[in-house]
Every structure is written in C-alpha cells, then in structure tokens.
Amino acid sequence: RKEVEQDPGPFNVPEGATVAFNCTYSNSASQSFFWYRQDCRKEPKLLMSVYSSGNEDGRFTAQLNRASQYISLLIRDSKLSDSATYLCVVNTAGRRALTFGSGTRLQVQP
Amino acid sequence: EAGVTQFPSHSVIEKGQTVTLRCDPISGHDNLYWYRRVMGKEIKFLLHFVKESKQDESGMPNNRFLAERTGGTYSTLKVQPAELEDSGVYFCASSPQAGASDTQYFGPGTRLTVL
Numbered sequence: 368r369k370e371v372e373q374d375p376g377p378f379n380v381p382e383g384a385t386v387a388f389n390c391t392y393s394n395s396a397s398q399s400f401f402w403y404r405q406d407c408r409k410e411p412k413l414l415m416s417v418y419s420s421g422n423e424d425g426r427f428t429a430q431l432n433r434a435s436q437y438i439s440l441l442i443r444d445s446k447l448s449d450s451a452t453y454l455c456v457v458n459t460a461g462r463r464a465l466t467f468g469s470g471t472r473l474q475v476q477p
Numbered sequence: 478e479a480g481v482t483q484f485p486s487h488s489v490i491e492k493g494q495t496v497t498l499r500c501d502p503i504s505g506h507d508n509l510y511w512y513r514r515v516m517g518k519e520i521k522f523l524l525h526f527v528k529e530s531k532q533d534e535s536g537m538p539n540n541r542f543l544a545e546r547t548g549g550t551y552s553t554l555k556v557q558p559a560e561l562e563d564s565g566v567y568f569c570a571s572s573p574q575a576g577a578s579d580t581q582y583f584g585p586g587t588r589l590t591v592l
C-alpha cells in the first residue's frame with residue numbers, strides 16, 4: 368500500500384468550476400502536510416501547507432483530518448492556469464524527507 | 478535570488494556507464510535533498526544533507542549511487558554503473574534550516590535516460 372494515496376484523475380472541469388481533490392496517508396506519525404503543484408515537465412512547487420484548523424489562500428482551501436488521515440484541496444473559480452498536477456505531500460516526525468503521492472491531474476477547459 | 482539549479486538538464490547514457498548529476502542549492506540553504514521520479518511512479522526521497530553531512534540516506538536504492546556535498550555547498554550524485562531502471566527525473570531541493578515544515582524548493586530536475 369502506498370504511504371500517500373491520490374486519485375490520479377484526470378479531472379476535466381470548465382473554467383469557473385469548483386473542484387476538490389482528496390488524499391489519504393497511512394503513516395500516523397506524519398506531522399506536516401503540503402500541497403505541491405507540478406506543471407508538465409517542471410519541478411514541484413509548494414502551493415500551500417495544510418494546517419489542522421484548515422487554511423485558505425485566495426481561491427484555494429486546504430483541510431486536514433488527522434483522525435481519518437485525510438487531506439483535501441478545494442479550488443474555487445478554476446482558471447485555465449490552474450491546469451497542472453497536484454501533489455499531496457507529507458512529512459514524518461523526526462525526518463525532513465517528503466513523501467509524495469503520485470498526483471492528481473487537473474485540466475481546466477475553456 | 479537564484480533558485481536551485483541542476484546540471485545537466487538531460488543526460489542519455491548507455492547501461493554500464495557512469496553519470497554525475499550536480500545540484501547547486503539556494504545560497505545559504507544548509508539542507509539539500511535528492512529525490513527521483515521513475516516512470517509511472519511517484520517522486521521518492523533519496524537522501525538529505527545538512528551542510529556537508531549526510532543526515533538521512535535511507536532512500537538510496539543501492540550502492541551504485543553515491544552522493545557528496547563537499548564544503549557544504551553544491552552536491553553531486555553519481556550513478557556507477559548505470560542500469561536501465563535508473564532512468565527517470567532526478568530532483569534536487571534545498572531548504573534553509575531547522576523545522577520539518579520548512580519549505581523545500583525544488584530544482585528543475587535532470588532527466589536521465591539509460592539505454
């Protein structure tokens with residue numbers, strides 16, 4: 368079983384739509400949580416960290432449920448430029464290594 | 478401020494040859510990481526340097542891989558001898574200092590193809 372599981376997609380949505388991605392992690396010792404964005408043939412870039420209380424950054428909202436070991440990302444008012452692969456990433460207590468999910472591909476269509 | 482840089486951007490070698498990848502972290506970043514993504518798989522951690530010391534090398538697949546960071550600045554990752562399954566994209570990342578929640582900044586990667 369993978370440590371971080373994501374639906375690979377692709378999610379094809381029209382501009383302006385709201386889309387949600389989910390992710391589950393198996394290691395209960397995970398302590399830090401992130402969403403990274405990766406464009407085709409580019410490096411991953413941090414989109415946002417995920418906090419227990421939930422956090423929002425403009426059109427993006429991230430939620431963490433430690434009891435269910437579940438992380439979500441909500442994108443409102445999708446833009447064409449949001450098309451990318453979204454990587455769910457966790458980090459275990461005591462280590463700096465990041466554990467990546469395989470990513471969820473989003474395609475926003477005009 | 479310059480980001481993480483990696484060289485070369487692409488490398489095509491034959492099985493059995495040696496390849497050396499280089500990573501220059503963001504200036505002042507003590508932490509340097511190597512990751513790789515092989516075809517169809519997720520990005521996986523290889524190792525972590527703090528300055529010139531290997532802090533965590535639990536992700537190194539076997540002894541054909543050798544990473545160094547002499548002087549605590551740039552790092553090299555040598556694969557010798559390369560095998561077909563080593564093909565993939567090798568990413569380097571760096572982060573400033575302490576704290577597991579520190580953002581890791583990734584370089585553009587080196588795409589390695591072993592024929």
